[in-house]
Amino acid sequence: MKKEKMQRRQARLKKELPFHIMLLPGVIMTFIFSYVPMAGMVIAFQKFIPAKGLFGEQKWIGFENFIYLFNMPGALTALRNTISIAFWKIILSLVVPIVVAILLNEVRSSKFRRTVQTAIYLPYFMSWVIFSGVLLDILSPSSGIVNRFLNMLGMNSIFFLGDNRYFQSTIIWTDIWKGFGFGTIVYLAAITGIDQSLYEAATMDGAGRFRKMWHITLPGMRMIIVLMAVLSLGNILNAGFDQIWNLISPQVYETGDVIDTFIYRIGMIDAQFGPATAMGVFKSAVSCFFISVSYYLAYKLFDYRVF
Amino acid sequence: MAKKEPQTNKIKMSAADKVFHVCNTVFLILLALICILPIINILAISLSSNASVTAGLVTLWPIDFTINSYKYVAIRPDFWRSMGVSLLRCALGVTINVFMCVITAYPLSKSTHRFKARTAYAWFFFLTMLLNGGLIPWFMTIKSLKLLGTIWALVLPGAVPVFSVVLMLNFFRGIPEELEEAAVMDGAGQWTIMSKIYVPLSKASMATICLFSIVYHWNSWFDGIILMNRPTQYPLQSYLHTIVIQSSLTAVNSIDWETLVSVSDRTIKCSQIFLSIIPIMLVYPFLQKYFVKGMVLGSVKG
Numbered sequence: 001m002k003k004e005k006m007q008r009r010q011a012r013l014k015k016e017l018p019f020h021i022m023l024l025p026g027v028i029m030t031f032i033f034s035y036v037p038m039a040g041m042v043i044a045f046q047k048f049i050p051a052k053g054l055f056g057e058q059k060w061i062g063f064e065n066f067i068y069l070f071n072m073p074g075a076l077t078a079l080r081n082t083i084s085i086a087f088w089k090i091i092l093s094l095v096v097p098i099v100v101a102i103l104l105n106e107v108r109s110s111k112f113r114r115t116v117q118t119a120i121y122l123p124y125f126m127s128w129v130i131f132s133g134v135l136l137d138i139l140s141p142s143s144g145i146v147n148r149f150l151n152m153l154g155m156n157s158i159f160f161l162g163d164n165r166y167f168q169s170t171i172i173w174t175d176i177w178k179g180f181g182f183g184t185i186v187y188l189a190a191i192t193g194i195d196q197s198l199y200e201a202a203t204m205d206g207a208g209r210f211r212k213m214w215h216i217t218l219p220g221m222r223m224i225i226v227l228m229a230v231l232s233l234g235n236i237l238n239a240g241f242d243q244i245w246n247l248i249s250p251q252v253y254e255t256g257d258v259i260d261t262f263i264y265r266i267g268m269i270d271a272q273f274g275p276a277t278a279m280g281v282f283k284s285a286v287s288c289f290f291i292s293v294s295y296y297l298a299y300k301l302f303d304y305r306v307f
Numbered sequence: 308m309a310k311k312e313p314q315t316n317k318i319k320m321s322a323a324d325k326v327f328h329v330c331n332t333v334f335l336i337l338l339a340l341i342c343i344l345p346i347i348n349i350l351a352i353s354l355s356s357n358a359s360v361t362a363g364l365v366t367l368w369p370i371d372f373t374i375n376s377y378k379y380v381a382i383r384p385d386f387w388r389s390m391g392v393s394l395l396r397c398a399l400g401v402t403i404n405v406f407m408c409v410i411t412a413y414p415l416s417k418s419t420h421r422f423k424a425r426t427a428y429a430w431f432f433f434l435t436m437l438l439n440g441g442l443i444p445w446f447m448t449i450k451s452l453k454l455l456g457t458i459w460a461l462v463l464p465g466a467v468p469v470f471s472v473v474l475m476l477n478f479f480r481g482i483p484e485e486l487e488e489a490a491v492m493d494g495a496g497q498w499t500i501m502s503k504i505y506v507p508l509s510k511a512s513m514a515t516i517c518l519f520s521i522v523y524h525w526n527s528w529f530d531g532i533i534l535m536n537r538p539t540q541y542p543l544q545s546y547l548h549t550i551v552i553q554s555s556l557t558a559v560n561s562i563d564w565e566t567l568v569s570v571s572d573r574t575i576k577c578s579q580i581f582l583s584i585i586p587i588m589l590v591y592p593f594l595q596k597y598f599v600k601g602m603v604l605g606s607v608k609g
Contacts, residue, residue, distance in 0.1 A: 012423065018497035019414035019422050026411035026467045027428070030435060033464040036448045037440025043447070054447045100338065106331055118592050119339035122346070125587045127526030129544045133551035133580050134345045137352070137573070145348055145366055181342060182602075189603040209327055242529065246552050260442075267443045268533060280441025288438045295437075306436065306473055307415060307429035 041284070043277040050273060065278035074253065075279070078262040081168070081255060085239040088172045090232045096176050097183030098225060102217055104184060105191045106209070120181025131178055132246035136161065139170070167252040175243055186228065187221060194220035223302065230298045234291035237283050259283050346584070353377070353578035360574055376574040377582075386579060388539065389546035392458070393525060396542050400462040400524040401517060404471065408516055412472045413501045416479035432469055449534060456536035464530070465523065471516040474601055478512035479505055515601025518594045525587060543583055551576050 039055075044065055046058035069075055100120070107113045123131060138145045139160040147157040160170040198216050207215070241260035248256045259279060267276025298304035347367050352360055356371035364370045380386055411432075419425050440448075445464070454460040482505060490500045506513070531545030538549060591598070 016422055016424070019417065020424070022410040022414045022497070022501075023428055026407055026472075027431065029407065029463065029466045030432060032452070033445075033448065033466070034435040034440070037444040038438055040440050040444025040447055043444055050447070050450075054444070054451045103331055103335060106327075107335065108328075112332070112335075114595075116335050116339045118595060120342045121591065121595070122342050122588070125522055125526075125591050126584055127528060127544050129526075129528045129548045129552060130580050130584055133547070133576065134349055136552070137577070138345055138348060143361075143363055143573075148363055177341070185599050185602045189599075209324065245529075246548070263442055268446070273443050273447075277441060277443040280443055284439050284441055291437050307433055307476070 041277065041281050043273055044281040046274060048273040048277070050271075061274075065274040066282070069275045069278045069282075072266075072275070074257055074262060077254065078257045078259050082237055082239045082258040082260075085168055085171055085244075085258060086236050088168075089175055089240070090235055092172065092176045093179060093183055094225070094229055094232065096180045098187050098221070100180060101184040101187035101191060101221075102213055104188060105217070117181070117184070120184070122181070123178040124182035126178070128178075128242035128246050131174075132243065135174055135247065161247055162249060162251055164252055164255045167248075167256045171240075171244060171247065171256065174247075175240055178243075186224060190221045190224040191217060227298055227302050227304060230294050230301070233294035233297075234287060236290050237287050346581070349577045350581050353574055353581050355574065357574060376578040379575055380578050380582065385539070385546060386543075386582075389541050389543045392540065393543035395458060396461050397521055397524045399458065400465070401520045403462055403466050404468055404520040404523075405513065405517060407467050408471045408475050409501070409506060409513075411467060412475035412479055413497075413505060415472070416476040432467075432472065436469055446533060455534055456540060460534040461527070461530055461542065462524070468516075468520065468523070471519055475509070475512055475516060478509050478601075482508055511597045512601050514594050514597040518591065518598050521590065522587065547579060547583060551580065 036054075043054075043058075045060060045062060047061050047064075048058055049056075052058060104113055104116065107116070126134075137143075139147070141147050141157045141159045141162070146160075151157060158166060160166050194216065198220075199212055202212050202216055237259060239258035239260065241258070241264070244256060244258055245261050245264065248261060260283075263276045263279050263283075266272045266279075295304075295306065344367065348365075351365050351367055351369045353376055354369035354372055354374065355365045356373050356375075359365055359370040414422055415425060415429060415432075417425060449455060449460055449464060454463065486504055487500055490504060495503070526544055527542070528544035528548045531540075531542045532548060535541055535545070538546070541549070
């Protein structure tokens with residue numbers, strides 16, 4: 001009996017061996033570049049001296065870095081800015097693509113629709129360096145095309161990227177601008193999946209265009225909308241480093257400095273590795289909680305599984 | 308996605324419908340314009356003379372047409388050197404990404420009764436989506452491996468793109484198992500089955516992950532700045548960051564920034580911005596139907 005079991009196990013191992021070999025390179029790379037940095041979060045609890053190496057003999061100091069960090073003047077501002085920017089980005093990156101997808105779906109000429117789609121995907125494929133370069137140029141208070149337009153209308157120039165009153169909204173809306181087109185893809189796919197006979201029946205019953213949008217299209221997208229909303233929960237501390245670092249300047253730190261730019265400044269520029277990692281650990285822990293909750297909800301509500 | 312809506316064709320359009328369609332069309336055209344006009348503005352500036360740009364005459368059409376700024380860029384060695392770094396990075400990075408993606412996704416696409424350890428491996432990769440070491444430990448890891456200043460620092464840390472792996476494995480799952488069973492009967496091993504059956508059947512998702520990988524490697528700039536030792540090793544986007552963003556920001560910060568921004572600088576910046584997005588603009592429209600499909604599959608499977 002026992003021998004038979006052993007044989008079966010060996011046969012299984014032999015059959016599955018190629019799978020293990022295939023996964024080996026990916027496991028090694030992921031281990032080195034994801035798991036080692038996770039272990040490296042111990043830096044947050046050390047008086048870290050880079051010359052001694054990542055897992056060298058460092059002095060352990062408990063929560064001192066965290067205490068130091070949250071007594072820094074900019075830390076809480078960065079946290080507050082992060083949440084407010086990320087919150088509005090999450091909301092608008094749901095609403096805007098949904099509205100645009102519904103409107104695109106009403107277009108009858110598929111050639112026109114495809115042309116519009118190609119155009120609105122374009123900003124997504126640009127890097128934030130390039131897009132920011134474009135923004136710095138067109139939003140410039142003296143020579144930018146936007147302010148020249150405002151001046152033409154008799155309004156004063158607005159210093160979008162240098163004025164604390166406008167910086168956050170500029171960051172939020174330019175992010176939506178860059179991403180909304182690409183965001184329509186999943187919603188358009190969901191609309192395509194709606195049963196066409198529902199529309200025909202509604203038309204027979206005399207429902208107008210907007211009634212059909214409200215009572216058929218939107219409910220038909222309900223699943224995917226809730227799923228996307230749930231999954232975007234994990235971004236609550238992601239204000240978007242690539243974007244903000246390219247657009248920020250010291251006069252708008254008060255409203256524009258976020259966790260990631262803060263970490264970069266104190267860690268990589270001022271070389272305060274301990275406090276910077278402490279901030280990173282804080283961000284990772286909170287994000288991990290929200291991402292786990294979001295995947296758990298998605299799994300419970302929609303049986304959504306990543307793998 | 309390209310399916311036409313039948314109901315609007317069957318029934319005669321009412322006046323309200325017509326109004327809606329006109330408004331909708333105008334609105335969508337405006338949206339499309341908002342997305343492409345900045346590029347046209349940049350192109351127009353890059354092709355105009357300094358004088359007309361300073362005078363604020365240039366909006367969407369070059370004034371005083373000249374290709375002088377392109378001529379200037381053409382003889383600038385740093386632009387082409389960083390372009391070379393970017394091309395090398397893309398070639399290496401995309402090859403590694405696609406290879407890793409396929410060999411990782413294939414075993415993970417098998418069901419648990421075919422591959423018992425699958426669940427454990429899936430969790431191993433899934434955990435990296437939940438928890439992230441953060442910037443400093445990540446940087447210290449790469450530093451400890453003595454990769455700083457080498458091209459490998461730019462391509463190895465992102466070698467296994469989890470999102471693309473998920474996309475690929477969902478595609479593999481859609482391939483009928485009978486194909487594999489028949490091949491096993493004929494004595495084919497798993498490597499042969501993967502490369503001779505699964506990969507050729509997955510052209511659409513291969514194109515998608517290739518595109519994502521190209522865009523990722525072409526557009527990354529931050530890793531270049533912190534992982535390269537000298538600006539001469541910068542890939543294109545990191546190089547552009549130093550000339551487009553850093554110079555504009557110092558200009559914005561100083562009091563008389565208006566006089567500091569020399570206008571020839573501006574036209575040259577615009578021509579470099581434009582040159583750097585040409586490759587992407589050439590690639591993505593042709594792969595549009597693939598990545599649309601790929602995106603849907605990757606993020607919204609049933």
